[in-house]
Amino acid sequence: xAIPTIPRVSVVMRTKNSDWVVAQALAGLFSQSYTDFELxxxxxxxxxxxxxxxxEYPRRxxxxxxxxxxxxxxxxxAIEQASGEIIVFQNSDxxxxxxxxxxxxxxxxDDSHVQAAYGRQATRPEAHAWVRRDYESSFPDDAERPPWIxxxxxxxxxRKSIWRERGFYDDAWASEDTExxxxxxxxxxxxxxxxxxxxxxxxxYTLRQLHGRRFVEGEADAFIYxxxxxxxxxAKRACSATLRDWIxxxxxxxxxxxxxxxxxxxxxxxxxxxxxxxxxxxxxxxxGDSSRGQEFILARHDQ
Numbered sequence: 001x002a003i004p005t006i007p008r009v010s011v012v013m014r015t016k017n018s019d020w021v022v023a024q025a026l027a028g029l030f031s032q033s034y035t036d037f038e039l040x041x042x043x044x045x046x047x048x049x050x051x052x053x054x055x056e057y058p059r060r061x062x063x064x065x066x067x068x069x070x071x072x073x074x075x076x077x078a079i080e081q082a083s084g085e086i087i088v089f090q091n092s093d094x095x096x097x098x099x100x101x102x103x104x105x106x107x108x109x110d111d112s113h114v115q116a117a118y119g120r121q122a123t124r125p126e127a128h129a130w131v132r133r134d135y136e137s138s139f140p141d142d143a144e145r146p147p148w149i150x151x152x153x154x155x156x157x158x159r160k161s162i163w164r165e166r167g168f169y170d171d172a173w174a175s176e177d178t179e180x181x182x183x184x185x186x187x188x189x190x191x192x193x194x195x196x197x198x199x200x201x202x203x204x205y206t207l208r209q210l211h212g213r214r215f216v217e218g219e220a221d222a223f224i225y226x227x228x229x230x231x232x233x234x235a236k237r238a239c240s241a242t243l244r245d246w247i248x249x250x251x252x253x254x255x256x257x258x259x260x261x262x263x264x265x266x267x268x269x270x271x272x273x274x275x276x277x278x279x280x281x282x283x284x285x286x287x288g289d290s291s292r293g294q295e296f297i298l299a300r301h302d303q
Contacts, residue, residue: 006083006084007036007037007038007083007084008036008037008084008085008086008106009034009036009037009038009084009085009086009087009088009102009106009157010037010038010039010040010079010082010083010084010086010087010088010160011029011037011038011039011040011088011089011090012040012042012075012078012079012082012087012088012089012090013025013029013039013040013041013042013089013090013091013092014041014042014043014044014071014074014075014091014092015041015042015043015044015046015050015051015054015092016043016044016045016046016050016066016069016092017046017047017048017050018046018048018050018092018093019046019048019049019050019052019053021092021093021095022050022053022054022092022093023053024095025090025091025092025093025094025095025096026053026054026056026057028095028096028097028101028199029090029096029102030057031096031099032096032099032100032101032102032103033099033100033102033103034100034102034103034106037084037088037102038058038060038082038083038084039057039058039059039060040059040060040062040078040081040082041054041059041060041061041062042062042063042064042074042077042078043061043062043063043064044063044064044065044066044068044069044074045063045064045065045066045069050092060081062077062078062081067294069294070170070173070290070294071168071170071173071174071176072167072168072169072170072176073168073170075089075167075168075176076167076168079160079163079167082160084160085159085160085161086106086109086157086158086159086160087157087158087159087160087163088102088105088106088156088157089153089154089155089156089157090154090155090199091153091154091155091201093154093201094121094154094155094199094200094201095199095200095201096155096198096199096200097122097198097199097200098196098198100196100197101119101155101197101198101199102197104119104194104196104197105117105118105119105155105156105157105194105197106157107194108157108192108194108197109157109159111190111192113190114190114191114192115158115159115162115184115189115190115191116151116156116157116158116159116162116180116181116184116189116190116191116192117156117157117158117191117192117193117194117197118149118151118152118153118155118156118157118191118192118193118194118197119155119156119194119195119197119198119199120139120140120141120193120194120195120196120197120198120199121135121138121139121152121154121155121199121200121201121202122135122139122198122199122200122201122202123135123200123201123202124200124201124202126204127202127204128204128254128257129245129248129249129252129254129257130245130248130249130257130261130264130265131202131203131204132202132248132252133244133245133248135202138152139152139195140195141195142195143193143195144193145191145192145193146193149181149193150177150178150180150181150182150184150185150191151177151178151180151181151184151191152177153176153177154199154201155197155199155201156177162184162189166180166183166184168180169223170290171220171223171288171290172216172219172220172222172223172279172290173216173219173220173290173291173294174213174216174217174219174220175216175217175220175221175224176220178220178221178224179220179223179224182224182225207263207264207267210264210267210268210271211267211271212271213271214267214268214269214271214272214275215271215272215274215275215278216275217272217275218271218272218273218274218275218276218277218278218279219275219276219278219279219282219292220275220279221272221276221279222275222276222277222278222279222280222282222283223279223283226283228280229272229273229276229277231273233273234269234270234272234273237269238262238265238266238268238269238270241265241268241269242261242262242265245257245261245265246258246261249261278292
């Protein structure tokens with residue numbers, strides 16, 4: 001009788017109502033040149049065809065209720081159950097763009113100094129111009145890791161051994177990857193940006209969705225970095241980002257996006273300020289309840 005082998009890699013994929021894209025994500029994953037992996041899917045209450053699609057592939061399925069979904073806790077639980085020594089994270093809306101994306105990402109760990117790695121994200125064809133600009137600066141086509149990206153979990157990996165040393169936090173609802181990456185970097189652990197581990201991933205958020213996303217990111221950054229934010233900071237960044245967006249939109253011929261740009265950037269930075277203020281208040285008062293961020297996201301996202 002053959003003895004089952006333990007895969008070197010465990011891929012953790014989180015899903016909820018992803019039937020519009022999860023088939024592409026899974027097809028891309030199971031078409032990779034690197035095949036020594038197991039798939040762990042954590043679904044938080046899908047009501048569409050997501051689970052029907054997921055069940056077409058070899059996987060271990062963990063189902064939780066939507067109200068139980070806190071990213072850090074969910075990831076820690078999934079990793080605890082993973083068999084591999086390398087944990088790969090692939091969001092259910094992330095589509096590998098080459099057959100070698102996973103191989104390149106896992107290959108980063110051939111260097112014993114590397115404790116975590118993340119791939120390059122390209123936008124979807126329908127991405128708004130401001131989204132394309134953000135992604136081009138955050139995920140460049142070279143080996144240099146932008147200083148403002150510590151780790152980006154839509155397509156990333158880490159050694160399970162380093163996760164045992166420090167799991168994901170749950171003080172705030174969002175930015176568990178940023179917080180972990182900041183911790184790892186502060187302790188001298190190497191995180192590698194793998195620019196040729198290429199995937200497709202982006203969102204055209206509505207203003208309401210953008211408000212929710214940036215609110216929880218602002219709250220999280222209060223815990224991660226502790227710096228203060230002022231209304232003047234909001235105004236300066238909103239004006240600067242609007243100008244850069246306008247230049248990019250004009251250069252790329254996206255004239256129709258120019259009128260909405262100031263409002264979008266105001267929402268982007270004002271929501272961050274609101275969340276950041278909440279985070280500082282919670283810290284000052286010793287408030288351990290991180291459910292408000294969850295409520296913001298659930299109220300603003302159908303997915």
